[in-house]
Amino acid sequence: MSGMENDGIATRRSFLKSGAILAAPLGLAVPGAALAADDRAMRLARLEDEAAIRALHRDWLVRVNGRSVTADLCVSARAAACLGDEICGIIQDEDGVVEITANGERASGYYPCRIETESRMAAENTFAQMALAQGGGVTRTSEPRLLSVEYAKIADRWVIATVEAGTA
Amino acid sequence: MPAKPDPQTPMYRVAYTRLSDVQIGAALAKVAKAGPACASPLSGDLAGKSIRIVTDKGPTLDYKFASDRQLGVSEDGGNAVSAGYGLLLQDHISLIAHLIPGTMRGYASVIDNRSGIATLFELWFGGYADKREVSREIYGGYVAVAGKPEPQRRHKASNRAEGKGFYWKQDTGFESLEYYPSAAYSHFVELTHSGNEMGYCAPSDYLRIDDDYYIYTRVECEFSGTLTLYVMDLNRQQQIGLRLGFDRLDALDYYLFRGKGEWLGQIAQFEKFGDTAGNVIPPPDNAKKGERRVYRPLQTMPRMSRAEVDKAVAEHRRVFASRTGAGSGASGMATNGVPPVEALACREFTLRYDDGPAIDYRVKDAETLSWRMAGGAWTEARYQAWESMPGVILFGHLLDGMPNHDGHMIVADFDAGLATCFNGTLKGPYFANEACARTLFGVVVGQGVPAPGTLRHQRTREMLGRALTWNYAPGLTSMHLYSTPQTVSWIIFTDSGAGGMAWSGPGDFVKIRDGLYFCYWLEDACNGTLGTILINMRTMHDAGIGYHCGMEGLSMSQIGAHGRHAGKYDVTRFFAGREG
Structure with missing residues (x-):
């Protein structure tokens, strides 16, 4: 079975199995003479799509780290909030992989990263109440995760459909 | 008051x-x-x-x-x-x-x-x-x-x-x-x-x-x-x-x-090396001249009447529930706790206290026991137990039906035949939901348990002056300071590891074995919790039980934390002549 679905959204499993191989064609230099004109157009479109998705992702990262994700980057307000309030930062040192479906309407992004979470402890005992009273009581964690993002192209514009932070 | x-x-x-x-x-x-x-x-x-x-x-x-x-x-x-x-x-x-x-x-x-x-x-x-x-x-x-x-x-x-x-x-x-x-x-x-x-x-x-x-x-x-x-x-x-x-x-x-x-x-400091900063607690937002964050526990402690306590206890008793809700005393303080054990399951024994009751126990399994006092009717209760040192069991349960809503937090040394109980009650004259405690010394009577004669666990000064940090859960670390033979102070660390807010209450300290101490603190005029911990100075791990009454009812919760010995102040000489 191919790692990429024909017309659906590529799964995280498919990425893990063969993401590196699938990603490679977008970056390979192929002699122009070997490509038909429509192939070139399609390839150009896919490169433009990938560039747009990566720009969207960068924008989204800036907003997550600024704690100001807005629905205009996403298909809905629900999608904008799907990561959870406890995530306060995402540090991404690698580019990750972007896969675009054959029909060019959906895409998936897989980004190894470190996710920082911040949660305020419940005031359910005296010590926690005192920690909160002194301006603390916030637990922070940072752990390696794999960010899986699904994209949809709506009215010629890429937006985020879902975001999942899975085990790296 | x-x-x-x-x-x-x-x-x-x-x-x-x-x-x-x-x-x-x-x-x-x-x-x-x-x-x-x-x-x-x-x-x-x-x-x-x-x-x-x-x-x-x-x-x-x-x-x-x-x-x-x-x-x-x-x-x-x-x-x-x-x-x-x-x-x-x-x-x-x-x-x-x-x-x-x-x-x-x-x-x-x-x-x-x-x-x-x-x-x-x-x-x-x-x-x-x-x-x-x-x-x-x-x-x-x-x-x-x-x-x-x-x-x-x-x-x-x-x-x-x-x-x-x-x-x-x-x-x-x-x-x-x-x-x-x-x-x-x-x-x-x-x-x-x-x-x-x-x-x-x-x-x-x-x-x-x-x-x-x-x-x-x-x-x-x-x-x-x-x-x-x-x-x-x-x-x-x-x-x-x-x-x-x-x-x-x-x-x-x-x-x-x-x-x-x-x-x-x-004693030790816990900031990063090189950090010598003061003013470790940030001022409140829009602080006025001279204003700072001050712990004022009576402002947040719910104060209940005797009737409110009786009603709350009748409606909600939560014994070793995974979560007992906001304000419920020691809840949330056992992420780093030791796991409970089944060591008491299927055992029958009696705990006979010198200045207290004799209580018969039949333990059904790891979470259910029955107790009776003075040959009375058996009452079933939920309990949990921890074995802090081989042969030494900490366990706790509520005594349903007792007028003061008693809870017993017990350390029983089955190898020595000795038991000590911190008996929590809700009968204080100040706030009805404030726990009181008395310490009962006694013996374990049961098959295969040695008879200790007149030997008993003893109050100890070996913890006096010590400071121990307790990490209960990520982000929740306190330090105990045993400043007098009957005071436990607790200090809450800031995010930078500096000592921050602190408060204190009455305490008691009993030596169970070498390196093993049973202690309690009372959060008098401060949430009213009775916290009891069995401190193992060798594993630097405690096992404990919190007993607390609030608007949400009466709860008994596990306490457990990783410890560090921060040091010991030399203060024994100031309390000479008042041993035990």
Whole structure:
């Protein structure tokens, strides 16, 4: 079975199995003479799509780290909030992989990263109440995760459909 | 709340009078012109001189010292006012204190006469809702000398005094133990006048003058509101200081003092190496002058009547539930706990306490037991047990049907035939939902359990003076300080690992085996929880049980944390002759 679905959204499993191989064609230099004109157009479109998705992702990262994700980057307000309030930062040192479906309407992004979470402890005992009273009581964690993002192209514009932070 | 202001009444039980502006002003008026009292001779070094103290973010004060007791002071170029003052010198450090007549304000200045660096403390009454509480604002500055450049350094808030402890004896004869386990709070034990061996906590300032000298303050918030401010010389173990405030009988203390000390020791600090910052607790948002974060537990503790307690307990009893809800005492304090064991399952035994009941047990499984008292009917109860050391079991359960809603937290040593029970009840005279505790010593009677004869677990001083950190869960770490034979203080760390807010309550300490101690603390006038822990000093892990009643009902919760030994203050000699 191919790692990429024909017309659906590529799964995280498919990425893990063969993401590196699938990603490679977008970056390979192929002699122009070997490509038909429509192939070139399609390839150009896919490169433009990938560039747009990566720009969207960068924008989204800036907003997550600024704690100001807005629905205009996403298909809905629900999608904008799907990561959870406890995530306060995402540090991404690698580019990750972007896969675009054959029909060019959906895409998936897989980004190894470190996710920082911040949660305020419940005031359910005296010590926690005192920690909160002194301006603390916030637990922070940072752990390696794999960010899986699904994209949809709506009215010629890429937006985020879902975001999942899975085990790296 | 009973208002017996006798010396043995714990500070948190005293109903301090809410003094009015008029009462405070009248008391200050009597002493403002004369200046502070002092049992030691005051210095006349400034008589006939003038100095100007310039501060960075506060007032400039111009002083003219007419004599060794009278000065004139002008604030920011305003009209000079006359006041009584006192000056004490300690080597090259001066402490000047005076009030501003006709106001509820005054100043204390600490001057390093070698460098000219000065720290000015503006002091006033009425800055908090309870007007007897002294407020302070601290201004860094210097003594301006014509033709001499302004010193660049300032006395600096620092954590370098953190972890130290002193016994102090003032020239008034007043003796105290003063622990500095936090960079924002301190813990003090009045050895004179009290007789109840209790220690208390207060928000504090620590400013470093140099490696030898530190400025310390505390305001006894939630108690008398009195300010204590002194400069301590760590090496010579001497202090010069000021005390300003109203005591529990509403008499005004306004005096300078000298004191001599004894070093009690140094416990560990937990900030990163290189971090010497003070002011470790951030000020509240939009803080007013002098405002800081102060732990005021009575403001958040729900106070319930006996009828409310009975109703809450009847409706909700949660024993070792995974979560018991906000405010439910020790809930959330067992992420790092040891797992419960089945060691008691299928056992039958009797716990016979010397000054308490004899209770028969039939244990069904790891979570269910039945108990009966004096041959009465069997009652089933949920319990959990932990084996902190082979053969030593900690377990706890509620005693349904008892009028005071008893909970038993028991350590049973099946190898020695000994048992100790911390018996929690809800029958206190102050708040009906405040736990009380008594310690019961007894024996385990059962098949295969040796008979210990007259041997019993004993109260111990082996924990006295120790400080242990407890990491209950990520982000939730406290430090216990066992400051007296019957006090447990708890200090909450800031995110940087500095000691932050602190509070304290009554405690008890029982030795179970070498390296194994059963302790409790009571959160008197502070949530009302009874916390019990069995401390294993070898594994540095505790197992414990919290017993708590609030609006959400009565709960018994697991406590468990990873420990670190922060050190031990040498204080046993101050409690000699009162062993056990």
